[in-house]
Amino acid sequence: MTLKTRESVAAWFFLLPGFAGFLVFVFGAVAVSFFLSFLQWDMLTPAKFVGLENYVRLIAYDKTFHLVLKNTIVFVLGTVPTRVILGLLFALALVRNIPARAFFRAAIFLPVIIPTVAAAMVFRWIFNADFGLMNEFLYSIGFSNLPRWFSDPKWAMNAVIILSVWKDVGFSTVLFMAGLESIPSSLYEAAWLDGANKWKSFVYITLPLLSPTTFFVIVINVISSFQVFDQAYVLTGGGPGNATNTIVYYIYNNAFQWFRMGYASAVAWLLFGIIFVATLIQFRYQKKWVYYE
Amino acid sequence: MKNSTKEKIINWVLFGVMVIVAFFMLVPFFWMFSTSLKAVGEVFEYPPKWIPSTFHWENYKKVWTVVPFGRYLLNSLVVSSSITVLHLIVASMSAYAFARLNFPGRDKLFLLYLATLMIPGQVTMIPNFILVRIFGWTDTYTGLILPNVFTAFGVFLLRQFFMTIPKDYEDAARIDGASRFYVFSRIVVPLSLPAVSTLAVFTFVFQWNNLLWPLIVVSKDYMKTVTIGLASFQGMYGTSWNLLMAAAVMGVLPSVVAFLFGQKYLIKGITLTGLKG
Numbered sequence: 001m002t003l004k005t006r007e008s009v010a011a012w013f014f015l016l017p018g019f020a021g022f023l024v025f026v027f028g029a030v031a032v033s034f035f036l037s038f039l040q041w042d043m044l045t046p047a048k049f050v051g052l053e054n055y056v057r058l059i060a061y062d063k064t065f066h067l068v069l070k071n072t073i074v075f076v077l078g079t080v081p082t083r084v085i086l087g088l089l090f091a092l093a094l095v096r097n098i099p100a101r102a103f104f105r106a107a108i109f110l111p112v113i114i115p116t117v118a119a120a121m122v123f124r125w126i127f128n129a130d131f132g133l134m135n136e137f138l139y140s141i142g143f144s145n146l147p148r149w150f151s152d153p154k155w156a157m158n159a160v161i162i163l164s165v166w167k168d169v170g171f172s173t174v175l176f177m178a179g180l181e182s183i184p185s186s187l188y189e190a191a192w193l194d195g196a197n198k199w200k201s202f203v204y205i206t207l208p209l210l211s212p213t214t215f216f217v218i219v220i221n222v223i224s225s226f227q228v229f230d231q232a233y234v235l236t237g238g239g240p241g242n243a244t245n246t247i248v249y250y251i252y253n254n255a256f257q258w259f260r261m262g263y264a265s266a267v268a269w270l271l272f273g274i275i276f277v278a279t280l281i282q283f284r285y286q287k288k289w290v291y292y293e
Numbered sequence: 294m295k296n297s298t299k300e301k302i303i304n305w306v307l308f309g310v311m312v313i314v315a316f317f318m319l320v321p322f323f324w325m326f327s328t329s330l331k332a333v334g335e336v337f338e339y340p341p342k343w344i345p346s347t348f349h350w351e352n353y354k355k356v357w358t359v360v361p362f363g364r365y366l367l368n369s370l371v372v373s374s375s376i377t378v379l380h381l382i383v384a385s386m387s388a389y390a391f392a393r394l395n396f397p398g399r400d401k402l403f404l405l406y407l408a409t410l411m412i413p414g415q416v417t418m419i420p421n422f423i424l425v426r427i428f429g430w431t432d433t434y435t436g437l438i439l440p441n442v443f444t445a446f447g448v449f450l451l452r453q454f455f456m457t458i459p460k461d462y463e464d465a466a467r468i469d470g471a472s473r474f475y476v477f478s479r480i481v482v483p484l485s486l487p488a489v490s491t492l493a494v495f496t497f498v499f500q501w502n503n504l505l506w507p508l509i510v511v512s513k514d515y516m517k518t519v520t521i522g523l524a525s526f527q528g529m530y531g532t533s534w535n536l537l538m539a540a541a542v543m544g545v546l547p548s549v550v551a552f553l554f555g556q557k558y559l560i561k562g563i564t565l566t567g568l569k570g
Contacts (some may be wrong), residue, residue, distance in 0.1 A: 028420070043423070
């Protein structure tokens with residue numbers, strides 16, 4: 001054997017355990033899922049090839065899909081900007097030498113690592129319309145027309161959004177803190193010597209130099225928000241009606257409650273398409289506002 | 294001098310603001326714990342009591358007896374740690390091949406791995422469920438563990454880290470007659486401990502919190518993990534808030550304890566990798 005072949009053999013020795021699993025559970029699964037999306041199959045009776053019918057039905061006729069798509073977009077628009085802005089503000093405060101900053105950072109980050117299921121259980125109790133802490137608080141600051149969080153379609157999505165912001169704002173905060181700490185302080189000193197005030201150095205130094213971090217935080221948040229499931233499953237069960245039903249919840253229901261394997265796969269591929277386009281658009285527009293040294 | 298006084302005042306104002314923020318972040322934890330110790334009647338009392346008049350620790354005992362919570366914890370532990378260990382082994386071996394060895398089609402294969410990162414888990418979930426059914430792995434550890442071992446992220450992260458290690462150490466060992474596996478396991482992996490342990494912590498936390506996959510492959514009670522155990526407990530005891538909160542406390546406690554011990558480390562890991570737990 002030549003040295004080159006020996007190296008290839010060695011490489012495949014290292015690759016094989018992972019590659020075998022990838023072949024089945026990732027590459028294979030992706031191919032099968034794509035194929036499934038052109039079938040009508042309930043796992044009991046023989047599958048029927050229906051061509052593009054699943055996609056056509058989803059895009060043109062399925063009112064529930066249109067609703068869950070709208071709900072998911074509302075969720076993304078409600079959570080991502082809130083998490084990004086609050087995360088940035090918290091980080092700006094926490095990179096300063098304020099008293100007890102380690103404690104504050106821990107308090108903001110703690111919800112990130114707990115199971116969403118447990119967090120949602122607690123918020124289901126907090127948002128309880130009659131005995132919950134939230135309405136208690138709203139009442140004490142002067143509101144009298146208190147929301148019935150889970151039976152009013154208008155408010156249910158807000159409850160899901162509030163829970164999700166509370167749960168994951170610490171993730172953005174920690175990333176922003178790292179971004180802020182990597183900006184050299186000499187730049188601020190130079191700007192100060194040149195007579196720039198705090199606001200000017202924030203706009204002309206902090207924001208541009210932080211923009212790669214901001215971009216990353218937004219991209220990650222958008223991708224994960226489109227895949228929202230746990231919060232809705234535990235907090236509202238998708239209700240009332242379908243008011244908090246989301247795309248992934250719809251995939252789950254189609255595949256594992258109604259056993260429409262082909263239809264559910266088509267929804268999953270549409271979700272992939274949506275996330276892909278959303279990410280692509282962000283990468284296209286980053287040239288306009290992201291500053292790379 | 295004047296400037297530093299001003300800075301101090303700003304810091305104290307921000308301190309005040311952060312006290313309010315921390316209050317809102319921590320109140321749900323406190324309220325969960327407080328409710329978990331209340332008697333049924335006290336739960337619905339008005340105005341709500343922050344601290345229960347007597348501590349009903351037996352709520353925890355009750356949860357423990359109506360559902361096999363210990364079993365849920367054990368299942369979560371077995372599943373999460375198995376996935377973590379297996380993932381670390383296959384990901385580090387693959388990463389070593391991609392980072393250090395030359396073979397035909399290497400870069401193309403690596404790109405293919407990377408491309409899978411963009412595909413949401415919901416796409417592969419359905420075929421993997423069908424596969425698990427065909428092999429009869431529903432309600433087994435194998436079904437809970439195996440499909441979650443293979444993700445490209447770990448391969449990518451470790452490859453990037455391995456590339457930063459100077460090749461000299463390995464070359465020296467190779468000249469002394471060490472095998473490639475020896476070089477990999479005794480030199481490259483130990484030198485990459487920060488990246489390897491970060492990946493370990495995040496894989497574990499992510500799998501511990503995983504709801505969707507256990508939800509679809511498990512139906513028998515004794516195979517439930519903590520997350521679906523909690524979800525089904527909520528289904529059974531929908532308005533027994535004191536019991537629900539006791540269960541939630543037990544679901545949160547392992548994560549909180551782990552967080553208090555490894556906080557610095559977790560946060561460093563996030564900023565190192567941008568990974569989401």
